[in-house]
Amino acid sequence: MTDAAAVIVAARFAFDVAALLLWGAGVYIWLLVPAEIGLGLWRRLSALRLAAFAALLLAVAVTLPSRTALLGEGWSSVADFALVRSLLWSTNIGAAWLVQAALACAFALFVLARRDSPAVTALMAAAFLASTALTGHAAAYEGWLRTLHQANAVMHLLSAGAWVGSLVPLLLVLPMLGSRATAAGAAVALTRFSTMGHVAVALVLVSGSINTVLIVGGLPTDMGSAYQVLLIAKIAIVGAMVALAVVNRYLLVPRLRLWIGAPKALVAGTLAELVLAAGAVALVSWFGMLPPTP
Ligand code: HEM
Numbered sequence: 313m314t315d316a317a318a319v320i321v322a323a324r325f326a327f328d329v330a331a332l333l334l335w336g337a338g339v340y341i342w343l344l345v346p347a348e349i350g351l352g353l354w355r356r357l358s359a360l361r362l363a364a365f366a367a368l369l370l371a372v373a374v375t376l377p378s379r380t381a382l383l384g385e386g387w388s389s390v391a392d393f394a395l396v397r398s399l400l401w402s403t404n405i406g407a408a409w410l411v412q413a414a415l416a417c418a419f420a421l422f423v424l425a426r427r428d429s430p431a432v433t434a435l436m437a438a439a440f441l442a443s444t445a446l447t448g449h450a451a452a453y454e455g456w457l458r459t460l461h462q463a464n465a466v467m468h469l470l471s472a473g474a475w476v477g478s479l480v481p482l483l484l485v486l487p488m489l490g491s492r493a494t495a496a497g498a499a500v501a502l503t504r505f506s507t508m509g510h511v512a513v514a515l516v517l518v519s520g521s522i523n524t525v526l527i528v529g530g531l532p533t534d535m536g537s538a539y540q541v542l543l544i545a546k547i548a549i550v551g552a553m554v555a556l557a558v559v560n561r562y563l564l565v566p567r568l569r570l571w572i573g574a575p576k577a578l579v580a581g582t583l584a585e586l587v588l589a590a591g592a593v594a595l596v597s598w599f600g601m602l603p604p605t606p
């Protein structure tokens with residue numbers, strides 16, 4: 313892998329993790345967490361939100377020069393303005409980058425004006441996630457199949473983000489169950505997370521399967537294809553995440569008042585889901601750049 317390609321994979325990872333987090337945490341606190349605890353939660357996430365916002369800006373900033381270097385003769389091509397112009401105006405990569413650069417400017421204005429509420433942040437992050445469907449394998453087809461694939465790719469990212477992005481504020485909600493002042497609001501937030509979680513997990517599995525069939529043309533069984541081997545690894549990681557989510561929801565949550573160790577075990581299980589999700593995104597940040605079949 314050239315270093316330009318390595319920079320692109322790292323930028324895709326930072327972009328996806330930041331946008332999945334801001335979308336998932338924002339939409340959960342905006343629509344599902346009771347207001348009496350939601351605003352406090354959002355404030356407690358301000359440092360993490362700022363770091364995610366900075367990661368998004370950095371990922372967008374390095375994407376254009378590294379894509380130019382990959383298309384051209386290495387980093388020296390970054391100064392080839394004719395190449396940059398043709399990349400920007402006549403490729404899907406350029407179209408996606410222009411949308412992301414415009415979104416980054418708009419988001420920066422909201423953040424600077426301290427108008428980055430959960431709703432604004434969720435909608436901006438959703439637009440960033442949707443912009444990835446303008447390029448890559450989701451844009452490989454023509455006509456209605458392209459539209460279907462792009463719509464499915466957006467559904468995949470929004471459902472994946474709703475699941476894993478909301479795990480972060482959930483980690484702050486869980487200890488609130490033990491305090492008289494916040495227990496009622498936290499219990500509602502936990503119940504609503506569980507309901508949303510079932511829908512999000514079902515949608516991410518269905519949309520992931522559709523992505524796989526549209527890109528690979530069937531089940532990923534060709535061990536000679538790095539893309540398919542890494543996709544299988546991602547599916548295995550997601551399988552472990554689903555198993556963890558089932559243990560969290562059906563073994564630990566019902567025992568929160570019965571077993572003294574349950575709250576700690578639930579926090580550990582939620583953290584483990586997050587670490588696995590980062591692994592899944594790292595894998596797709598890499599294999600999304602590879603040809604699906606050898
Ligand atoms: C928590 C679960 C999951 C997360 C966080 C996740 C995350 C992602 C992300 C971030 C992308 C887009 C990468 C990009 O283009 O920038 C993606 C694409 C994809 N995902 Fe998932 N995914 C999950 C579950 C699944 C499952 C269960 C499957 C398979 C059944 C799957 C199959 C795919 C495929 C085939 C793509 C397209 C990659 C490409 O562009 O070639 N994903 N996923």
